[in-house]
Amino acid sequence: MSQRKLVKLPDSQMYDTECPVCVPVNKTVGLAPIRSLVRCSLEEITISSVDSAAIMTIINELGHNILRHAGRGKICFAVIGHGERLGIRITAEDSGSGIPDLAMALKPGFSRDDGLGLGLPGIRNMADDVRIASLVSGGGTFIEVLKWLS
Amino acid sequence: MVPFSIFPLGDVLLVSIQEEIDDVSLASLLDLLGITVSQRRIRGVIVDLKDVDVVDSFLAEHLWSLASMLALLHAQTVIVGLSVPVVMTLLDFDIALKGVEFALDVEQALDKLNVSKKTRQVT
Numbered sequence: 001m002s003q004r005k006l007v008k009l010p011d012s013q014m015y016d017t018e019c020p021v022c023v024p025v026n027k028t029v030g031l032a033p034i035r036s037l038v039r040c041s042l043e044e045i046t047i048s049s050v051d052s053a054a055i056m057t058i059i060n061e062l063g064h065n066i067l068r069h070a071g072r073g074k075i076c077f078a079v080i081g082h083g084e085r086l087g088i089r090i091t092a093e094d095s096g097s098g099i100p101d102l103a104m105a106l107k108p109g110f111s112r113d114d115g116l117g118l119g120l121p122g123i124r125n126m127a128d129d130v131r132i133a134s135l136v137s138g139g140g141t142f143i144e145v146l147k148w149l150s
Numbered sequence: 151m152v153p154f155s156i157f158p159l160g161d162v163l164l165v166s167i168q169e170e171i172d173d174v175s176l177a178s179l180l181d182l183l184g185i186t187v188s189q190r191r192i193r194g195v196i197v198d199l200k201d202v203d204v205v206d207s208f209l210a211e212h213l214w215s216l217a218s219m220l221a222l223l224h225a226q227t228v229i230v231g232l233s234v235p236v237v238m239t240l241l242d243f244d245i246a247l248k249g250v251e252f253a254l255d256v257e258q259a260l261d262k263l264n265v266s267k268k269t270r271q272v273t
């Protein structure tokens with residue numbers, strides 16, 4: 001039913017993907033633009049309400065982390081496919097301070113400021129695959145999240 | 151327009167939060183509730199989340215702060231209107247929200263807070 005065009009990109013052997021759409025996240029625009037983009041994209045595919053709540057929550061967590069820990073950055077979103085399976089790929093990118101201790105950051109309850117520290121662990125529970133690349137000395141943070149739809 | 155509304159029901163407040171509430175509005179809601187609860191001797195605050203499609207750890211954190219603050223002012227917080235998908239994502243977060251009560255809907259929350267039928271009809 002999906003009219004979207006999924007193509008095999010040279011850098012991904014894992015799945016077919018449409019071109020990702022990227023939206024800036026900063027204190028001026030907040031999370032509204034990325035949220036409405038993702039909501040529109042999800043309306044075009046067949047998806048359960050639980051999956052779509054999980055995806056919107058992942059977007060919020062990544063977005064809040066950019067705003068709170070890096071100030072600004074961008075989030076990209078794409079529908080992906082593998083055989084019959086449909087999924088989504090989200091990347092969040094910023095050039096903030098980076099995450100000094102990744103293992104620590106992924107522990108439930110760890111927060112550099114006085115947050116709940118449940119964002120990254122929550123994303124891990126909701127997604128199928130999470131990769132984090134972070135360079136401490138101002139190299140920023142890159143987070144890739146894959147989630148297959150049930 | 152502010153993304154929340156506060157509705158008094160006797161000595162209980164009914165608070166509805168709209169979908170895309172931002173951090174500034176959340177902070178001012180917390181301030182406002184703190185002041186109102188202490189000045190008007192409010193004993194319960196019902197927070198209705200039926201219009202909210204995402205309860206992320208950020209919103210959860212504010213709800214938890216709200217409940218802790220209101221507990222110090224001798225008021226109880228009851229959260230209502232969580233949809234099934236939202237409950238499922240809360241489970242993924244392992245958010246216990248200690249000190250927060252839950253009810254299925256406003257009616258059940260009013261029962262929990264022992265609000266008389268008479269008070270309910272006034273509004």
Ligand SMILES: Nc1ncnc2c1ncn2[C@@H]1O[C@H](COP(=O)(O)OP(=O)(O)O)[C@@H](O)[C@H]1O
Nearest residue numbers: 065069098105111112115116117118119120141
């Ligand atoms: N984009 C980012 N840039 C820098 N640090 C980050 C970023 N995202 C997460 N972190 C670090 O990882 C920690 C854990 O993140 P998270 O689980 O979302 O908890 P919280 O945001 O409540 O602190 C944060 O406290 C922060 O130190």
Ligand SMILES: [Mg+2]
Nearest residue numbers: 064065119120
């Ligand atoms: Mg976070």
